Amino acid sequence: MSQGDVAKSGQVVFAIEAFKRIHPVEFQRRFLSQGTRHSGRGFSQFRATHVTKGTISTAQGSSTVRIGNTTVVCGIKAEVSEPDVKAPNEGYLVTNVDLSPMCSAHFRPGAPGETAQVSSEHLHRLFGGNVVDPGSLCIEPGQAVWALSADIVFLKYDGNVLDAAVIALTAALEDLQLPKAEFDSATGVVSADKTMGQRLKLRKRLFPATFSLVDGAYLVADADDAEEQLATATVLVVLDDNGRLVNIWKRGAGDINRATISRCVEDAGTRKAALAKELE
Amino acid sequence: MTRPDRREATQIRALHCALGQLSRVDGSAQFSLGDTSVLCGVYGPVDVKIYDEKIDRAHIEVKFRPDIGVPTTKDKWTESAVRQTFEQLILAQLHPRTLVQINIQVRQADGAVDAAAINAATMALVDAAIPLHSMVAAATCAVLESGEIVVDPNQEEADQARSIHTLAFENKTTEGPAYVDSRGDFTMDEYNRCYDLCATSAERVLAFMRSAIESKISKEAKLSTT
Numbered sequence: 001m002s003q004g005d006v007a008k009s010g011q012v013v014f015a016i017e018a019f020k021r022i023h024p025v026e027f028q029r030r031f032l033s034q035g036t037r038h039s040g041r042g043f044s045q046f047r048a049t050h051v052t053k054g055t056i057s058t059a060q061g062s063s064t065v066r067i068g069n070t071t072v073v074c075g076i077k078a079e080v081s082e083p084d085v086k087a088p089n090e091g092y093l094v095t096n097v098d099l100s101p102m103c104s105a106h107f108r109p110g111a112p113g114e115t116a117q118v119s120s121e122h123l124h125r126l127f128g129g130n131v132v133d134p135g136s137l138c139i140e141p142g143q144a145v146w147a148l149s150a151d152i153v154f155l156k157y158d159g160n161v162l163d164a165a166v167i168a169l170t171a172a173l174e175d176l177q178l179p180k181a182e183f184d185s186a187t188g189v190v191s192a193d194k195t196m197g198q199r200l201k202l203r204k205r206l207f208p209a210t211f212s213l214v215d216g217a218y219l220v221a222d223a224d225d226a227e228e229q230l231a232t233a234t235v236l237v238v239l240d241d242n243g244r245l246v247n248i249w250k251r252g253a254g255d256i257n258r259a260t261i262s263r264c265v266e267d268a269g270t271r272k273a274a275l276a277k278e279l280e
Numbered sequence: 281m282t283r284p285d286r287r288e289a290t291q292i293r294a295l296h297c298a299l300g301q302l303s304r305v306d307g308s309a310q311f312s313l314g315d316t317s318v319l320c321g322v323y324g325p326v327d328v329k330i331y332d333e334k335i336d337r338a339h340i341e342v343k344f345r346p347d348i349g350v351p352t353t354k355d356k357w358t359e360s361a362v363r364q365t366f367e368q369l370i371l372a373q374l375h376p377r378t379l380v381q382i383n384i385q386v387r388q389a390d391g392a393v394d395a396a397a398i399n400a401a402t403m404a405l406v407d408a409a410i411p412l413h414s415m416v417a418a419a420t421c422a423v424l425e426s427g428e429i430v431v432d433p434n435q436e437e438a439d440q441a442r443s444i445h446t447l448a449f450e451n452k453t454t455e456g457p458a459y460v461d462s463r464g465d466f467t468m469d470e471y472n473r474c475y476d477l478c479a480t481s482a483e484r485v486l487a488f489m490r491s492a493i494e495s496k497i498s499k500e501a502k503l504s505t506t
Contacts, residue, residue: 118360121353125463232368235460244467250460251361253368253416257456258475265468 020226025215028230032218039068039224044267046209046222051167051278053175060148060197061176065168068224069158071103074150074168076176080139080190081147091137091145095123097152097165104157104225119161123152123169126238126247131202132173140183144190148176159224162236166208171279176200204240207275209268211235213254221267235261237268241276281428284436285314292419292432292481297492299407305383307408311400313432315390320400322408324380332379337372339379344397347386358384358394362401365448365459371411380410391434392420394446394461399485406493415489416458418448419481421474423466431477445471447478451486 020027020038031038041047047068056062059075066072083090097119099107107113112120137146150172152165177197183190212223212231220227223234233254238247245265250256287293293314302308305321312318325338332339342363344355362382370380382404384397395418402415422433422441430437438444443464447457457479462471 114356114360117353117356121357124353130465240465244465245462245471246465248460248462248471250457251364253365253450253458255456260456261460262468 024226025230028227029215032214032220037220038226041220043219044221046271046274047224049167049275049278051171053171059172060178061172061174063168063171063175065164065171067160067164067167067222069156070154070160070164070224071156072152072154072164072168074152074165074172076148076150076172078176078178079147079149080144080181080192083138083142083145087134088142089138089145090134091139091147092134093124093127093132093137093148093150095127095150095152095169096120097123097154097161099154099157099161103154106157106225115161119152119165122162122249123165126166126206127169127173130246131170131204131206132200133203136200137178139181139190140185143185143188144181144183146178146181157225159226159228160210160222163208163210163222166206166238167275167279170205170207173200173202174205174279204242204246205276205279206246207239207268207272209237209239209264209271211237211264211267213252213256216254219256219260219264221271235264237265239268239272243269243272281424281426283430284434287430287432289428289430290477290480292484293434295485295488297403297488299403299492299496305404305408307404307406307410309400309403309407310387311396311403313392313396313399314434315388316392316396316434317387318393318396318400319385319387320397320404321383321385322381322401322404322410323383324408324410325375325378326381328377328379333377334372336376338370338375338377340367340370340372340382341379342366342382342384342401344384345386347389358397361394361459361461362397365398365416366401366405369413369416369450369458370405371413374411380405389435391436391438392432392446394418395420395432395448398448398459399489403489403492406489407496414450415486416448416450417482417485417489418446418459419478419485421445421447421477421481423464423470423474427470429470429473429477431481442466443470445474445478447475447482449479449482449486 055064060078061076099116179192180196213233233252236249296312298310308321342359344359398418443466445462448459
């Protein structure tokens with residue numbers, strides 16, 4: 001390659017980056033209209049997903065999940081707490097999704113933005129009572145229960161909050177070891193033995209799959225950040241271990257018809273098989 | 281199996297709607313499904329904060345307040361869902377660099393609140409004369425522990441259901457759904473049955489909406505000619 005060619009290829013790269021920034025819609029259309037995506041993936045192809053459990057030694061349960069360039073860490077701390085008066089035999093799981101400026105320029109510093117709040121709430125709806133049996137978190141009825149505080153912190157964000165968060169929380173709950181707790185009724189003190197931990201028996205595991213309708217016409221699986229910005233509709237499908245449906249959530253009034261949603265559910269089944277292997 | 285209020289399985293509760301009750305907003309609607317009552321007020325197109333200003337379209341904002349207590353992340357979730365639905369349905373390109381603000385206040389909650397909120401928002405947007413691609417109506421179904429499917433569940437039925445399905449449809453219910461929120465423990469077959477029941481109920485709600493708007497306009501026409 002001569003000096004002239006290197007200079008020219010450098011210019012071409014610069015032109016592509018500028019085009020991507022200045023005309024994001026047109027840039028994506030160049031690929032989507034040809035039946036491919038700017039990352040080279042097929043329309044129904046999910047990014048390589050890696051799950052590692054036990055990455056935070058100070059937390060009772062933890063996991064790190066990478067879906068392409070989206071990286072998220074989930075840490076679960078277990079604290080002893082008094083139960084709610086209305087449910088004296090039940091502990092609770094509090095989920096909190098943290099999307100800070102560190103992971104993407106989309107998010108502003110300060111109070112949690114809409115994406116973080118909506119994701120936290122959606123995780124609470126998916127996991128609360130469904131996955132962890134609240135009764136299994138009871139130490140002494142009416143006196144002491146385990147309060148699990150799950151923090152899902154995004155380190156790098158490149159699309160698909162919910163898939164990453166659901167997988168991370170599922171893995172962290174599988175990794176969770178609760179210290180053996182004993183309630184002394186005389187003193188009202190709970191003593192916990194860390195060396196004798198026990199794993200929680202989960203009711204089910206959740207397997208998510210997100211599909212986005214980009215530019216109103218192209219349905220792609222696992223949209224990255226650039227594609228997500230142009231989505232007019234998004235479908236989240238969540239399955240459990242037995243392939244039963246836990247959630248279908250379509251938001252955005254983009255045109256996704258009934259048959260397409262059925263296809264999404266089928267593709268979610270394929271994704272579940274791949275995720276189940278990764279969670280082992 | 282009899283329902284608490286003795287309705288048929290496919291029967292929705294009494295629909296009630298009142299348009300233009302609020303004098304300070306550009307458009308308003310109160311929508312009721314039995315004991316669930318939601319009030320919606322719409323401002324638009326109005327001034328927008330510089331931060332939210334979009335050069336080619338209006339900025340859509342939704343505020344959702346529950347019947348009891350301060351707004352929590354639960355209400356933020358509903359705000360986000362309603363906003364994403366109407367963002368594609370409002371012809372925002374006709375009003376660039378403005379704001380359309382949809383304010384929803386739950387007056388009474390007895391199940392199917394999300395559906396009532398979407399319906400109230402549609403009617404309020406029409407009352408405010410905000411240009412829409414199509415109207416949208418929502419309906420809810422619940423699959424009970426017995427496997428029986430009931431339409432428009434009240435809070436008591438919803439608490440005991442194995443899964444709840446809220447779907448919204450545009451004018452033509454033969455095309456895809458505008459919004460789907462199915463949660464719980466269900467099969468594809470149950471989902472499909474709920475889909476059909478919600479589509480039928482949404483058609484009824486749309487017809488009701490149209491007649492409510494027609495009667496308001498004909499009343500106004502009579503008043504202007506006298």
